[in-house]
Amino acid sequence: xxxxxxxxxxxxxxxxxxxxxxxxxxxxxxxxxxxxxxxxxxxxxxxxxxxxxxxxxxxxxxxxxxxxxxxxxxxxxxxxxxxxxxxxxxxxxxxxxxxxxxxxxxxxxxxxxxxxxxxxxxxxxxxxxxxxxxxxxxxxxxxxxxxxxxxxxxxxxxxxxxxxxxxxxxxxxxxxxxxxxxxxxxxxxxxxxxxxxxxxxxxxxxxxxxxxxxxxxxxxxxxxxxxxxxxxxxxxxxxxxxxxxxxxxxxxxxxxxxxxxxxxxxxxxxxxxxxxxxxxxxxxxxxxxxxxxxxxxxxxxxxxxxxxxxxxxxxxxxxxxxxxxxxxxxxxxxxxxxxxxxxxxxxxxxxxxxxxxxxxxxxxxxxxxxxxxxxxxxxxxxxxxxxxxxxxxxxxxxxxxxxxxxxx
Amino acid sequence: xxxxxxxxxxxxxxxxxxxxxxxxxxxxxxxxxxxxxxxxxxxxxxxxxxxxxxxxxxxxxxxxxxxxxxxxxxxxxxxxxxxxxxxxxxxxxxxxxxxxxxxxxxxxxxxxxxxxxxxxxxxxxxxxxxxxxxxxxxxxxxxxxxxxxxxxxxxxxxxxxxxxxxxxxxxxxxxxxxxxxxxxxxxxxxxxxxxxxxxxxxxxxxxxxxxxxxxxxxxxxxxxxxxxxxxxxxxxxxxxxxxxxxxxxxxxxxxxxxxxxxxxxxxxxxxxxxxxxxxxxxxxxxxxxxxxxxxxxxxxxxxxxxxxxxxxxxxxxxxxxxxxxxxxxxxxxxxxxxxxxxxxxxxxxxxxxxxxxxxxxxxxxxxxxxxxxxxxxxxxxxxxxxxxxxxxxxxxxxxxxxxxxxxxxxxxxxxxxxxxxxxxxxxxxxxxxxxxxxxxxxxxxxxxxxxxxxxxxxxxxxxxxxxxxxxxxxxxxxxxxxxxxxxxxxxxxxxx
Numbered sequence: 001x002x003x004x005x006x007x008x009x010x011x012x013x014x015x016x017x018x019x020x021x022x023x024x025x026x027x028x029x030x031x032x033x034x035x036x037x038x039x040x041x042x043x044x045x046x047x048x049x050x051x052x053x054x055x056x057x058x059x060x061x062x063x064x065x066x067x068x069x070x071x072x073x074x075x076x077x078x079x080x081x082x083x084x085x086x087x088x089x090x091x092x093x094x095x096x097x098x099x100x101x102x103x104x105x106x107x108x109x110x111x112x113x114x115x116x117x118x119x120x121x122x123x124x125x126x127x128x129x130x131x132x133x134x135x136x137x138x139x140x141x142x143x144x145x146x147x148x149x150x151x152x153x154x155x156x157x158x159x160x161x162x163x164x165x166x167x168x169x170x171x172x173x174x175x176x177x178x179x180x181x182x183x184x185x186x187x188x189x190x191x192x193x194x195x196x197x198x199x200x201x202x203x204x205x206x207x208x209x210x211x212x213x214x215x216x217x218x219x220x221x222x223x224x225x226x227x228x229x230x231x232x233x234x235x236x237x238x239x240x241x242x243x244x245x246x247x248x249x250x251x252x253x254x255x256x257x258x259x260x261x262x263x264x265x266x267x268x269x270x271x272x273x274x275x276x277x278x279x280x281x282x283x284x285x286x287x288x289x290x291x292x293x294x295x296x297x298x299x300x301x302x303x304x305x306x307x308x309x310x311x312x313x314x315x316x317x318x319x320x321x322x323x324x325x326x327x328x329x330x331x332x333x334x335x336x337x338x339x340x341x342x343x344x345x346x347x348x349x350x351x352x353x354x355x356x357x358x359x360x361x362x363x364x365x366x367x368x369x370x371x372x373x374x375x376x377x378x379x380x381x382x383x384x385x386x387x388x389x390x391x392x393x394x395x396x397x398x399x400x401x402x403x404x405x406x407x408x
Numbered sequence: 409x410x411x412x413x414x415x416x417x418x419x420x421x422x423x424x425x426x427x428x429x430x431x432x433x434x435x436x437x438x439x440x441x442x443x444x445x446x447x448x449x450x451x452x453x454x455x456x457x458x459x460x461x462x463x464x465x466x467x468x469x470x471x472x473x474x475x476x477x478x479x480x481x482x483x484x485x486x487x488x489x490x491x492x493x494x495x496x497x498x499x500x501x502x503x504x505x506x507x508x509x510x511x512x513x514x515x516x517x518x519x520x521x522x523x524x525x526x527x528x529x530x531x532x533x534x535x536x537x538x539x540x541x542x543x544x545x546x547x548x549x550x551x552x553x554x555x556x557x558x559x560x561x562x563x564x565x566x567x568x569x570x571x572x573x574x575x576x577x578x579x580x581x582x583x584x585x586x587x588x589x590x591x592x593x594x595x596x597x598x599x600x601x602x603x604x605x606x607x608x609x610x611x612x613x614x615x616x617x618x619x620x621x622x623x624x625x626x627x628x629x630x631x632x633x634x635x636x637x638x639x640x641x642x643x644x645x646x647x648x649x650x651x652x653x654x655x656x657x658x659x660x661x662x663x664x665x666x667x668x669x670x671x672x673x674x675x676x677x678x679x680x681x682x683x684x685x686x687x688x689x690x691x692x693x694x695x696x697x698x699x700x701x702x703x704x705x706x707x708x709x710x711x712x713x714x715x716x717x718x719x720x721x722x723x724x725x726x727x728x729x730x731x732x733x734x735x736x737x738x739x740x741x742x743x744x745x746x747x748x749x750x751x752x753x754x755x756x757x758x759x760x761x762x763x764x765x766x767x768x769x770x771x772x773x774x775x776x777x778x779x780x781x782x783x784x785x786x787x788x789x790x791x792x793x794x795x796x797x798x799x800x801x802x803x804x805x806x807x808x809x810x811x812x813x814x815x816x817x818x819x820x821x822x823x824x825x826x827x828x829x830x831x832x833x834x835x836x837x838x839x840x841x842x843x844x845x846x847x848x849x850x851x852x853x854x855x856x857x858x859x860x861x862x863x864x865x866x867x868x869x870x871x872x873x874x875x876x877x878x879x880x881x882x883x884x885x886x887x888x889x890x891x892x893x894x895x896x897x898x899x900x901x902x903x904x
Binding site for chain 2: 187222329333
C-alpha cells in the first residue's frame with residue numbers, strides 16, 4: 001500500500017499545480033504540516049445582519065424616508081451619527097462599527113457591497129442553507145466541506161477545519177469530512193477526567209493498541225480516539241497561553257481569541273469558523289444592533305492586532321458574512337424583517353482595501369427588498385482560488401468570476 | 409456450497425447471538441431482556457421481534473400535535489393580502505408577514521416537540537424492530553423539515569412510515585411516498601405541471617428510493633417519469649390530484665410507451681431488475697455491514713435478499729425473517745462491526761444500562777450535535793452513516809453523552825456538581841458480590857466490560873480497570889459509574 005501511494009503522490013502534485021498554473025514549489029508549501037499555510041477565518045453573523053444600517057447609505061433620501069426611526073444619522077449630525085469612510089461619498093458606517101473603521105483606515109479592511117444571489121429565498125432555513133451550500137436550491141453539502149473533500153487527499157487531517165460553537169455549520173460539512181467543532185476548548189475533552197486522578201490516568205489507555213495495516217471500523221475508531229486525545233491536549237495547551245494583546249468584544253472576541261491561540265500554537269488547521277448570533281432583529285433593533293456591531297468591530301480589530309503581534313497576520317484572511325440582509329423599510333415593531341442583498345467584509349493585509357462593488361439601488365427595489373449587484377459565489381471563488389489555492393470551479397460546481405477582493 | 413443466507417442452527421443461538429440480534433433488530437437491551445430473547449430460541453426470537461402486532465403498544469400515536477399551524481390562510485385573507493399588494497399598503501402587508509413569521513416560529517417549536525416525542529418512543533417502545541424499521545425508512549425516504557416547513561406534514565409522513573414499516577415495499581411504501589404531502593413539497597412535485605415539468609421527484613424516486621444511482625434508468629426516463637408524476641399534489645393535509653396540471657399524453661419510459669400516470673411509473677420502476685436489489689442493499693448496510701464496499705459475501709447475501717423480496721411480491725418481512733435467521737447475520741465478522749448512529753448510541757445506552765433519560769431536550773440536542781437530528785436529514789440522500797458519524801469532536805460528544813446519562817453531569821454546565829447522582833448501577837453486579845473464592849473486583853470489571861464491549865478487552869485495559877477498582881476498596885456506585893464511563897469511552901463501545 002505504501003509503495004503505491006509513493007507512486008501516485010508526485011503525479012497528484014504535478015498535475016494539480018499545472019491546472020492552477022502555480023509553480024511546483026508553492027503547491028508543496030500548502031501541504032499539511034507546513035506553517036506557511038494560508039488560513040481562512042469565517043465569521044458568520046447569524047440571523048441576517050442589517051446591511052443598510054451597517055454600511056449606511058446616508059446620501060440616499062429613500063433610506064431616511066423608509067426608516068424614519070431606525071435610519072442612522074448622516075455624519076456630523078450628532079453622537080450617534082454614521083462614521084465617514086474616507087474616499088466614499090454618501091456611504092458611511094454605523095458608529096458602533098468603529099473597530100472595523102480602524103481596520104479600514106489601516107488599509108486591511110474591505111467592504112463588498114450588494115452581495116446576494118438571483119431569486120432570493122426568504123424562507124427561514126433555505127436562505128441560510130444557500131450561503132452554506134453555495135447552491136440556490138440549498139440542497140448540497142457545505143462549500144467548505146466540499147473544499148476539504150476536494151483538497152485533502154488520502155487520510156483526512158483530524159482538524160483541517162475547526163468550528164467554534166455548539167452547532168457544526170452546514171458550510172463545513174462535506175461528503176467525506178465533518179468539521180471538528182466545540183463550544184469552547186474546555187468542552188473539547190472527556191468529562192470523565194473530572195472523576196479523579198486514577199480515572200484520568202486510566203483514560204490515557206482507552207484508545208487501545210493501534211494496529212497498523214488494518215482498516216476496519218475498529219481500527220478507524222481507535223485512530224480517531226487517539227487523535228481526539230492528542231488534539232484535545234493540543235487545543236487546551238494552546239489556549240492556556242495568555243494572548244499577546246488586550247481584547248475587547250464579548251462572545252465573538254472569546255471565539256476569535258481561541259482561534260488566535262490555535263494559530264499561534266501552530267495548528268495545521270486551514271479553516272476556522274466562528275458564529276455570532278442575534279442578528280435577526282425583527283423588533284427593537286436600535287439597541288441590539290448597536291451592541292452587536294460594537295462586538296463585531298471590536299473583536300475583528302482585536303483579532304487583527306493579536307495576529308500582527310504574533311507575526312501571523314500575513315497568513316490569515318478573515319471573511320465576514322450573513323445569510324441575508326434585511327428589508328429596506330422598517331416594520332411596526334422598531335425592527336426590520338428578512339431581506340436580501342447585503343455587504344460582506346474581509347480583513348487582512350492581503351485584501352483589496354476599500355469599498356468594492358456597487359451599492360444596490362435604493363429606489364429600484366424588488367417588492368421592498370434590495371436587488372443584489374454581485375453574487376456571493378464570486379467572493380467564495382476569489383477566496384478559494386486566490387487564497388486557498390483550491391479548485392474553485394469544482395468546489396462551487398460552476399465557474400464563477402472571482403470578485404477582486406484580494407490584492408493581485 | 410451452502411446457499412447464501414442459509415439458517416443458523418438453533419443450538420448455535422445463545423446469549424451472545426440474542427444480544428447481537430437485539431442490537432441490530434432493535435436498540436439492545438438489559439442482560440435480562442437478552443436472556444429472555446435467547447431462551448425463546450432463534451425462530452421464536454426473530455418472530456417475536458418481527459411480528460410486533462402481537463406485542464401490546466401502549467405508547468401514544470402522536471395525535472396530540474396541532475394540524476393547523478401551517479395550514480394555508482383563508483381565501484378572504486388571501487384576497488385582502490392581494491388587495492394590499494396592489495394598493496402598496498405596507499402596513500397591512502407587514503401584518504401578514506409578521507403573522508406568517510409567528511406561525512413559522514410556533515411550527516418550529518412543534519417540530520422540536522415531535523422530535524422529542526419520537527425519541528421517547530424509541531427509548532420506551534416494546535416493539536424495537538418496528539421503530540428501528542421506521543427509523544430506516546425515515547433515512548431512506550429522507551425528507552427535510554428545513555424545506556417542508558410544516559411539522560404536521562412531517563408527522564403524517566412519520567405515521568405513514570410507521571404504519572407500513574413491515575409492509576409491502578411497492579404498494580405500501582413507494583406508492584404512498586409519492587402521495588405524501590411532505591415528500592411532494594420537499595421534492596417540489598406540487599410545482600411539477602404539464603406546462604412546466606419539474607424532475608426532482610422523478611429523479612430521486614429512482615436514484616435514491618428504488619433503483620440506485622445510474623442503475624437502469626436514463627435522463628429520458630426521468631423526463632418521462634416527471635411528466636407521469638404531474639398533477640400529484642396535496643391539499644388539506646392530504647394527497648390531491650390536480651387533473652388540470654397532469655400531462656395525460658403519451659410518454660416513453662424504459663422503452664415503453666403509454667399515457668402513464670404516477671402510479672404507472674411506480675409499477676414500471678418495479679419491473680426493472682435493480683428494483684429488487686437496491687433496498688435490500690441498503691438494508692444490508694443498515695442491519696449487517698455498514699461498509700460501502702461490496703464484498704463477495706455481501707453480494708451473495710444481497711442477491712439472496714433480493715430474490716426473496718421479489719418472490720414475496722415486495723413484502724419485506726419474509727426477507728427480514730430469512731436475514732435475521734441466517735448464519736451470515738451471526739457471522740463473527742458481522743458482530744460488533746457497525747458504527748452506531750447517534751440515535752442508536754443514545755437509545756441503546758439508555759435501554760441497555762437502564763439509565764434515566766435526564767432531559768429529552770438535551771438528549772435530542774446531543775443527537776443533533778452528533779450529526780443526526782431527526783426530521784432534519786442533511787440532504788435527500790439521508791444520513792450516510794458508517795465512518796461519517798465519527799470525528800474527534802463527535803467522539804467526545806458520544807463519550808460525554810454516556811457520562812451525562814449516568815451522572816446527570818451536563819457537559820454544558822459550568823461547574824462540577826458533586827458526585828454522580830440519580831442512577832444506581834449496583835443492581836447490575838449484585839449477583840457477583842460475596843461469592844466464595846472469587847476475585848470480586850476482577851469479576852465485576854470483566855462482567856461490565858463484557859456487557860458494554862461484547863468481549864472483555866484482553867489487553868492491559870482490563871488489568872488497569874481491575875487495579876483501579878481494587879484501589880477503591882469497596883466497589884460502590886461511584887466506582888461502578890467511573891468504570892462504566894471508562895468502558896463506554898472505549899472505541900469498541902461505538903460499535904454494535
